[in-house]
Amino acid sequence: MQDNSFVWQPYTQMKEWAGFPKIVRGEGMWLIDSDGNKLLDGVASMWCNVWGHSKKEIISAIRKQSEKITHTSLFNLTNEQAEALAEKLVKISPGMYRVFYSDDGSTGMEVSFKIALQYWQNVGEKNKTRFVTLQNGYHGDTFGAMSVGYVPGFFSRFKSQLYKTIQIPFLNSYRIPHGMKIDDYYGQVLEKIEKTFATDDKIAAFVMESGAQMAGGVNIYSGKLQMRISNLCKKYGILFILDEIATGFGRLGSFVEYVSQKSRPDIVSYGKMLTGGYLTLASTLVTKKIYDAFLGDYSEMRHFFHGHTFTGNPLACAVANENLQLYEKSHLIKKIQKTSRVFEKRLDEINKLGLVGDIRFKGMLMGIELVKNKKSKIPISFKKSTNKVIFDEAKRHKIYLRSLGNIVMLVPPLAISENELNLLIDGTISTIKNVSKQAN
Numbered sequence: 335m336q337d338n339s340f341v342w343q344p345y346t347q348m349k350e351w352a353g354f355p356k357i358v359r360g361e362g363m364w365l366i367d368s369d370g371n372k373l374l375d376g377v378a379s380m381w382c383n384v385w386g387h388s389k390k391e392i393i394s395a396i397r398k399q400s401e402k403i404t405h406t407s408l409f410n411l412t413n414e415q416a417e418a419l420a421e422k423l424v425k426i427s428p429g430m431y432r433v434f435y436s437d438d439g440s441t442g443m444e445v446s447f448k449i450a451l452q453y454w455q456n457v458g459e460k461n462k463t464r465f466v467t468l469q470n471g472y473h474g475d476t477f478g479a480m481s482v483g484y485v486p487g488f489f490s491r492f493k494s495q496l497y498k499t500i501q502i503p504f505l506n507s508y509r510i511p512h513g514m515k516i517d518d519y520y521g522q523v524l525e526k527i528e529k530t531f532a533t534d535d536k537i538a539a540f541v542m543e544s545g546a547q548m549a550g551g552v553n554i555y556s557g558k559l560q561m562r563i564s565n566l567c568k569k570y571g572i573l574f575i576l577d578e579i580a581t582g583f584g585r586l587g588s589f590v591e592y593v594s595q596k597s598r599p600d601i602v603s604y605g606k607m608l609t610g611g612y613l614t615l616a617s618t619l620v621t622k623k624i625y626d627a628f629l630g631d632y633s634e635m636r637h638f639f640h641g642h643t644f645t646g647n648p649l650a651c652a653v654a655n656e657n658l659q660l661y662e663k664s665h666l667i668k669k670i671q672k673t674s675r676v677f678e679k680r681l682d683e684i685n686k687l688g689l690v691g692d693i694r695f696k697g698m699l700m701g702i703e704l705v706k707n708k709k710s711k712i713p714i715s716f717k718k719s720t721n722k723v724i725f726d727e728a729k730r731h732k733i734y735l736r737s738l739g740n741i742v743m744l745v746p747p748l749a750i751s752e753n754e755l756n757l758l759i760d761g762t763i764s765t766i767k768n769v770s771k772q773a774n
């Protein structure tokens with residue numbers, strides 16, 4: 335533990351923590367702190383780690399590229415790694431044509447919003463400026479991302495400075511009205527979306543997380559919800575923007591989530607696992623229709639007004655290229671589908687715990703919702719933050735957890751073995767059992 339530090343941790347009441355385990359090394363699925371304690375990385379270092387830590391092929395790609403050049407800009411230039419990666423990304427992403435690089439998930443999403451807004455200006459529809467979203471979608475912590483992905487618990491402090499978006503009410507299967515079937519609920523949601531599209535000619539785009547809402551409460555879509563929203567966008571000529579930052583590249587058991595959802599985005603962003611979680615990089619892909627609208631004589635000022643210092647960073651792109659090759663070589667998606675059966679097998683055991691109200695899982699993601707009692711569904715609370723209580727207890731069981739509100743998130747590195755996933759679940763079960771005594 336550190337006792338004196340100059341670092342300010344994210345989303346953290348610093349007064350509550352005497353210090354934080356100082357991670358000095360990573361070995362496979364394990365993080366090792368300065369006291370030599372090992373922690374199983376149950377959140378894939380914030381949902382991005384694919385292979386575990388210190389994967390030799392990735393380290394070698396970093397070394398090899400570092401010896402050539404670590405950074406050169408995409409302003410007036412290009413580089414071989416950015417070119418190779420863009421080609422691969424377009425190949426794996428049906429319907430997509432060009433790739434715009436940025437630094438992280440939030441900037442990847444900002445890029446998608448700005449492309450959408452400028453697209454409509456470029457095609458002469460200057461009034462189309464509104465974004466429609468599902469409530470509790472999350473797209474990052476920058477101002478545009480907070481406006482579009484407005485999760486009240488995170489962003490109410492900044493509301494005065496956010497731009498208006500149209501939020502369609504959207505609950506997860508556990509919180510929909512009692513006795514209602516999820517398909518009927520989705521029917522209502524779709525009706526509201528269609529009504530909004532039909533009565534507002536100023537809508538620029540519909541934005542949603544692909545496959546599931548993560549930070550907004552692990553709301554995993556079922557049935558054909560995403561496909562039907564995609565179809566509504568096509569019917570009304572509204573751009574469909576997908577956020578695959580957290581759910582693409584296998585988190586939910588499919589390589590490209592929008593393909594498995596049978597949906598057709600105009601713009602889609604990837605981040606987090608794009609580099610295997612080793613370096614920071616995001617990409618925003620667009621269709622030919624969108625890209626072509628940005629072409630013209632210079633004097634027309636149709637070109638995209640956006641760019642970051644590290645756009646297309648060759649080191650990050652080299653890692654992403656290696657990462658994508660490893661996916662292929664190791665048949666990772668198949669492996670995820672097999673390993674994730676462990677979640678299914680252990681479901682009853684977790685469900686039986688007194689505090690567990692609901693479990694939502696798919697692929698390599700499980701959200702365990704803790705409640706005061708199963709009938710009232712009131713979220714559990716403690717004197718300290720739920721995350722701190724869960725973290726401290728989980729650490730005693732040698733696992734690293736970061737919960738979101740009352741939801742314990744199991745989001746391990748995608749290549750985790752069945753054995754290690756079982757260890758993670760064992761530790762989680764013990765943690766939930768033990769914290770029940772501390773609940774308010």
Ligand SMILES: Cc1ncc(COP(=O)(O)O)c(C=O)c1O
Binds near residue numbers: 474580
């Ligand atoms: C769906 C989604 N979009 C965007 C982001 C923002 O990514 P970043 O934290 O890399 O800015 C996140 C982060 O968790 C996310 O889950």
